[in-house]
Amino acid sequence: MTHAVPTSFVVFGVTGDLAHRKLIPALFDAVADTNDHDVRLIGVSSQPVGAAGVQEIVRKSLADRGNRGSTVARFVERSTHALVSRDSDTLDDLGRQLREIEGPGPNNRVFYLAIPPGPAASISTMIGKARLLDAGGWGRIVLEKPFGRDLASATALNELLHEYFSETQIYRMDHYLGKEAVQNLLTFRFANPLFESTWNRDRIESVDIRVAEDIGVGERAGYYEKSGAVRDMIQNHLTQLTTLVGMEAPSSFTAEAIRDSKVRVLESVRTVATRDVVYGQYASASINGELVPGYLDEPDVDPGSKTPTFVHIRLAIDNWRWQGVPFYLTTGKRLHERSSAIVVTYRPAPVCIFHGREDDCPIGRNTVTLRIQPHEGFDVGFSVKDPDPEMQVVSKPLSFDYSDAFKDIPDAYRTLVTDILEGDQTLFVRGDEVEASWRVYEDVLEPAAAPLPYPAGSSGPKLS
């Protein structure tokens, strides 16, 4: 079925990194093989690159899709450009350019702000004032993370957006939510009573949520110096994972019911105190024989910077399901590996019958490890008897790998772009949800003292 009303996918920041690496390929994949969306990319920039410049960007972004030549060519050909001035305080002229490109008749419009967070508020205001979402069809605006830099700024940004747009028009991105293994958390929990009936304080001892990066700050120090690990990773990605592990079953599989449940668990998370946080900062070390700089030696980093590149937080959830079960959130840059996983550790067997002494019990804990990247899938850790004549108990995993079971795992951005076009907000962060998550970290966004140094390529500072 072809949609009667065509859609303009308007990308602010079309000349930037996100547009090139993620957004343009995702849009192409979302629309190229379907007749459901008549979508045209309109790249907005302050550089006068023109339609030819945007088409060149699109062509380069889709270089690895060469086997789909004619589809790529059509997509490139339809892509075009709109020029804005950074000095102007209105986008009225953008409205005129869009009407010219679209021609007569109604249009749907998506405004995707793939720009640094600083100008996002003023550009949203200008889009709202110029009523650019209203072109006779539906209108949606998409904002990238970070959404605000603390509770006050996120609340102010929400208030500003709500002056011009309804919540159903606002799509707050957290690309982790588009990852297949993250979406599968809901299925894993609520389609498998096997696990759900044990998913509580009676059976579970702790939950570890870890997102490790092996790269350093690279070229992003300008942004990262003002952000640090709590703002950059914990408040969004790791907190989203926390809500999906911790939430109650929603009343239905709808965007509002799911997001209601996520907000409810966030409301039960105790505001984190300084004593529950360990901050770290990577120091120069040799990785595979090559000396890599420490954070303080990276370009554009203040040599006295206290910006944490690693953080380990203990969260407490004060509700009936989770009271007394610590959720440990850990993330860092320049660690020994790139991986994201959630490890749920069960309480030990109540009695150890295999050895005489309780403190020498060979039975490992049951664990559920949900692997988000790389190697999406999960492992359930069991104790089994080693077929040795002597009674030996060892831990072994029962494993599931997405790549064994399914052929294509869509990229997170492709999933999210499809949802934007379909008007499905399930995987986007609602306004009250983003505020509830900032509230949790209000007192620990920055360390009071210098973070603990850890060698680049290690697993972070020693945690006592």
Ligand SMILES: NC(=O)c1ccc[n+]([C@@H]2O[C@H](COP(=O)([O-])OP(=O)(O)OC[C@H]3O[C@@H](n4cnc5c(N)ncnc54)[C@H](OP(=O)(O)O)[C@@H]3O)[C@@H](O)[C@H]2O)c1
């Ligand atoms: N890059 C990623 O992998 C990634 C991943 C997740 C989230 N994000 C988020 O996505 C957003 C964009 O990231 P990015 O890496 O693409 O950024 P970027 O490359 O630094 O900038 C994107 C574009 O934004 C425009 N721009 C820069 N300053 C501006 C200003 N003051 N006013 C208006 N436009 C301005 C520029 O386009 P013109 O000069 O042509 O106007 C620039 O090419 C950020 O919020 C970032 O946090 C990025």
